[in-house]
Amino acid sequence: VALNLFKNLTHLTIAGAFNKDYPPFSLDNLSLNMFSSTLTKLSIRVNIFNDCLALLDGHLQRLTTFIVYINSIVYESSPSYMLNNDLPNLKVFSLTSYNDTDQYDMLVVPLLQRMLNLEGLTLYLRVTRRTTFIDGTHIYNKILIHMLQLHTFTFYISSEKRIEVLPLRLSNSDIQRTFTNTLNRQVVCSVHYFSDFDNICHVFSLPFTFDHLEKISNHFPNMIFNSVTYLTLYDIIPFQYKFFVQIAQAFPLLNYLSINNDEPPSLNIYNSRFIDKSWLTIEYPYLTSLDLSFAHIYYINQFLNEKKTILPSLSELIVDYERLKVVTKNFTREKTRRNCATVKRLSVKGSINLENVYRYFPLLLNYECYSNII
Structure with a gap:
């Protein structure tokens, strides 16, 4: 619509990045009617990879900068798109997809190999189900060797x-x-083996400029990530207290945190004789959403107990209801009341007693549960 209304448009941004308030565009068929002989820069969030292909199908003839956020990179047949034509006019390309994909080799690599005159390239990808890690040799041989003009x-x-x-x-x-x-470019590599059949390799350039990091383990490098606001933690060995200190320091602007770990340190969560008195209370000043649905009860206590963690901005909590009851001592415990007092949205697994919940979460506006309410 914008291209039809503004005939001389050169730059267009449509719902950039990933905002749940603005659903991604689906352009699979719409793109057939999109033409522009003036647009040189486009930033857009789309639903699937085919939407990206549709926009590069020759209808935007002068496009030199293309910034695309793709919700899901999945295989879907696209017989009408020109998949083998080079893209000689494209100078800057940025592809960000926060959801994991097993179609990297089939879809992403062939697209990048068409961009022969690219000067700037940005990639954020989470790739699964490979038989080898993506390393520098792969990146050079499959991608960079085709881009002789690339300098960023x-x-x-x-x-x-x-x-x-x-x-x-x-x-x-x-x-x-x-x-x-x-x-x-300075590159950081971090490999973690969770088991013989579950392992991950992170590679990234510095400075780190993205706002998401996922499946971070105990062995992730200790450095500062000033741009990251969304973080998920995963491991099969326990997270120690010092690890959470490191997380608070390394990610000072964190808004969202998810913990997936069902192995606790060898400590009794209520027994004070196991507590190191030198431990400092950890504060996450900007954390608004906390997902503990796959966390051991130890970590629920770690984050809700104000003697261990302070969460002044917490507005959304996702947690197992029965574990929440234990940690809060059936919604009577004073040490966990403060971090619950600011929560406005509660998502729980299990049956929920509304009277107790509303008493303990005074600002609660809505809740969601995965079984019957009692």
Whole structure:
């Protein structure tokens, strides 16, 4: 519609990044009627990868800068798109997709290989179900070697291998040594083996400019991520107190935090003789949403107990109801009342007693549960 109304439009931004208040555009069929001979820069959030292909199908003839946020990179047949034509006019391309994909090799790599005259490239990708990690050698041989004009490359790529037998366990240094042709950018590599069939490799350029990081483990590098507001933690070995201190320091602007770990440290959550008196209370000043639905009860106590953690901005809590009852001592415990007092949205697994909940969460506006309310 905008292209029809503004015939001389050169720059257009439509619902950039990932905002739940603005659903992504679906352009699979609409793009067939979209033409512009003036648009040079487009920033847009779309639903699926085919929407991205539709926009690069020759209808935006002068497009030189394309910034696209893709909700889901999944395979869907697209017989009408020109998939083999080069994109010689494109100079700057940015692709961000926060949801994981197993279609990286089939969809993303062939698209990038069409961008022969690219000068600036930004990638944020979470790739799953590969037999090898994505390392510097792969990035150079499959992507960068096709872009002779490229001078700026900013990236975060995580790759997960899920095979029963690993031929070799690569270290951070092994992966680091493969990055010899990435435009002299400083690169960080972090590999973690959760089990023989569940392992992940994070590789990214510095400075880190993205706002999402997912599936971060105990062994993630200790550095500052000033841009990250959305973080998920995952491990099969316990998170210790010092790890959460590190998280608070490394991610000072955190808005969303999810913890997936069902292994607690060897401590009794109520027994004070196990508590190191030198421990400081950890504060997450900007954290508004906390997901503890896959967290051991130890971590629920860690975050709701004001003697351990202060959450002055918390407005959304996602948690198992029975575990919440234990930690709050059936909604009577004073030490957990403060961090619950600001919550406006509560999502729980299990039956919920509304009277107790509303008494303990005085600002609660809405709730969601996954079974009958009692």
